[in-house]
Amino acid sequence: MKVKDSMVEISRLVLPEDTNVVNALYGGRLVGWMDNIASITAYKHSRKNIVTGSIDSLFFISPIRLGDIVTIRSFVTYTTRSTMEIEIDVFSENAITGDKKITTQAFFTYVAIDGDGKPVEINQIEPENDEEMKRYKEGEIRSAERLKRLAETKERIKATLKI
Template identity: 40%
Template sequence: MLKPKATSESRTLMTQLIFPQDTNHYDTMFGGKLMEYMDKVAAIAAMRHARGRVVTASTDSLDFLAPIRIGEVIEVEAFVTWTSRSSMEIYVSVISENLYSGERQTTVTAFFTFVALDDSGKPTQVAPVEPETEKEKALFLSAPERYALRKQRKQERAASTKKSD
């Protein structure tokens, strides 16, 4: 078994100013653009943990809590919360900030799953996670339930796909 890695070893933070080309006709950020940023930051966190190649396997619980407006700054933060043999759950949160008022709020949260790959593109083992903060510990403890739900959802989709073939 590999030596556990502290959550802080995978923590990744990206700060971005939101410009008009990042927004829709309501002057709020495109959800797809934000999802792109989230996937990139999650990928970096996963690569830091695995120290190798990774691919996105799933995204779930992507919750848009508040709009992000032109001129605001976002901080996209990601870290590995839990691992299975070759998969890693990454928690991603987005905080927006109005630079004039200083008001900050969580605008989006999600869980991404990445799989570590070896040089031939096959899943490879990753180290377990060692949570440090109370939030990280809570996410770590609740992760096996989310993992089981993901597996169940995947099996149900595979079964329904076979029925429609």
Template identity: 40%
Template sequence: MTLSAKTCRESFVVKTSMVLPPDTNNHGTLFGGRLMAYIDDVAAIAATRHSRTLVVTASTDSVDFLHPIMVGHSVCLEAFVTYTGRTSMEIFVKVVAEDMLSGERNVCALSFLTFVAVDANNKPTPVPQVLPQTEAEKQLNETGKARALARKNRKSEFKKMAEMFGTDMPW
């Protein structure tokens, strides 16, 4: 079965929300965990749009908080597939906050996540290749293989640590 390649644009997702008091911590800024849930959500939508299959989160490289997101601001997340393996997809997520009164906008976080496409039995299933079109998409795609290798190495290290720490240690 040959899958037709898809452009990054075909997986593009935008999600915008207002930051309300229940979403914030005692500093009046968006909870980091809430933002991470938003990031996972838009990345899952982008991965599903690209693969048109069920998907599972395999990893989140990091979420670097670059600027606080205040109560009363809007938070806009943009996501799209940047790189694919045989059954996996790398998704780039950009988070922009906007002060709704002044119009000031800031990039507040960037993240890469990996999703795996799965069939009805939760077994990995092939995904279409991605066809980058813009210079930014091409750059992200060209550097995707190195990020995928770094993830693979990190996962191997974490598996060793999991074995070392096991389940019976109190910490």
């Protein structure tokens, strides 16, 4: 499966109902949009039902203002048996001046599941050029780090939360 076959890009206008008390886009709203767009990429890639497995560290680098145009682009960077790592880049654009900024870059992972909620095999990604291969190799490193953190988190939860 090629990266371009499941790439998604959408733009939205930031309206008053999307903003926080300082007239910037509310962070939770943006994360919801990012998860929605990246889920479409995960569906297009796997053609299976999917769940969000993880969201890597998310830094909001510059505020998105009321009336700005937000563009969200998502594409698969790395896959393992049942899991897709998806890069999501977020840009803002002043609707009047056309001034553009990068707002956020994040990596979400999605796991494909069967009707019982069990992970199932997916199509593997086939990088087509040097840039995609570079992303793939970086994704491989992030995946190993993520799985280590997941195991550590599960251990910590077991040791500290008595439920």
